[in-house]
Amino acid sequence: MADSLRAVGLNKRYGDDFSLRDVSLVVPQGSVVGFVGANGAGKTTTIRAVLGLMRVDSGAVEVFGEAFGPQADAAVCNRVKERIGVVFDTCPYAGDLSVATVGAVMAAAYPSWRPDAFKTHLQRFGIGARKKVKSLSRGMGMKLQIACALSHDPDLLVLDEATAGLDPIARDEVLDMLRAYLAADERRSILMSSHITSDLDKIADRVVCIDEGRIVFDEDKDAICDVAGIARCRAAEFDRVARSGAYADRELRCARHAYGIDVLVPDRFDFARQFPDIACDKATIDDYMQLVLKGEIR
Numbered sequence: 001m002a003d004s005l006r007a008v009g010l011n012k013r014y015g016d017d018f019s020l021r022d023v024s025l026v027v028p029q030g031s032v033v034g035f036v037g038a039n040g041a042g043k044t045t046t047i048r049a050v051l052g053l054m055r056v057d058s059g060a061v062e063v064f065g066e067a068f069g070p071q072a073d074a075a076v077c078n079r080v081k082e083r084i085g086v087v088f089d090t091c092p093y094a095g096d097l098s099v100a101t102v103g104a105v106m107a108a109a110y111p112s113w114r115p116d117a118f119k120t121h122l123q124r125f126g127i128g129a130r131k132k133v134k135s136l137s138r139g140m141g142m143k144l145q146i147a148c149a150l151s152h153d154p155d156l157l158v159l160d161e162a163t164a165g166l167d168p169i170a171r172d173e174v175l176d177m178l179r180a181y182l183a184a185d186e187r188r189s190i191l192m193s194s195h196i197t198s199d200l201d202k203i204a205d206r207v208v209c210i211d212e213g214r215i216v217f218d219e220d221k222d223a224i225c226d227v228a229g230i231a232r233c234r235a236a237e238f239d240r241v242a243r244s245g246a247y248a249d250r251e252l253r254c255a256r257h258a259y260g261i262d263v264l265v266p267d268r269f270d271f272a273r274q275f276p277d278i279a280c281d282k283a284t285i286d287d288y289m290q291l292v293l294k295g296e297i298r
């Protein structure tokens with residue numbers, strides 16, 4: 001299938017403090033791409049860049065195969081924008097608006113707006129239509145944004161920390177809604193940034209990690225959560241693994257603890273065959289990120 005979103009070589013400099021450096025990102029149709037990274041790594045900046053909400057110094061973005069962004073054809077961009085649902089980490093609607101008025105504003109902006117779907121999502125989230133935006137808690141504000149984003153049947157959802165501020169039950173409910181959204185049309189796709197990597201574990205197909213404005217890995221989720229492993233070594237075992245010739249120079253990442261050394265290995269099944277006496281657990285996205293970003297290289 002084609003790509004819903006393709007960003008190539010994005011560069012953006014914010015003074016001397018921060019730059020996006022050659023950021024490329026692809027969201028294939030029918031897939032969920034999780035976007036992770038530490039605070040200040042550049043996730044929101046990248047998302048704003050791909051949504052055309054800021055000018056980049058160089059690079060290109062295509063959405064649904066069309067050039068997209070401040071430099072692209074305005075009519076094309078407006079058409080494309082109608083097919084994107086966006087949720088930011090803070091509620092963007094004016095505080096004095098009622099929830100019903102937010103719905104009316106969305107209906108005017110999106111020809112594909114479905115009032116019945118909006119009503120259903122609000123009911124599911126327990127948000128009263130008469131409530132003022134300013135009276136909503138942070139979690140309710142996020143739910144309102146999610147209800148809005150899903151009610152115009154977008155082909156691409158871009159979620160920046162959309163589950164932040166939601167309790168675990170609400171997060172699971174949102175993940176269910178996202179699964180239903182995807183199941184309704186196989187071409188739909190999602191780009192979602194999150195610090196709650198257990199959510200991405202449940203829904204993502206790929207995980208892209210950014211650090212200090214650069215993409216540091218772009219991996220199949222199963223390669224991280226099913227295939228990769230964390231070997232729990234003692235010092236002598238780690239030496240044996242590192243000298244075995246099974247791994248290239250600088251291929252292993254490790255973290256030393258008082259009780260031993262955790263080593264990220266790319267394939268835990270292969271590791272178990274070669275070193276059956278050393279325990280090797282599944283990796284989580286958090287383990288993988290920590291070791292790739294902060295691990296000692298061996």
Ligand SMILES: Nc1ncnc2c1ncn2[C@@H]1O[C@H](COP(=O)(O)OP(=O)(O)OP(=O)(O)O)[C@@H](O)[C@H]1O
Nearest residue numbers: 014015017018037038039040041042043044045046
């Ligand atoms: N308009 C701006 N002007 C100058 N610097 C900015 C601007 N917007 C963001 N930055 C800087 O860019 C860097 C990346 O910020 P960004 O919001 O993209 O990070 P993030 O990965 O989304 O972080 P978090 O997880 O904390 O939300 C930060 O150092 C931030 O201070």
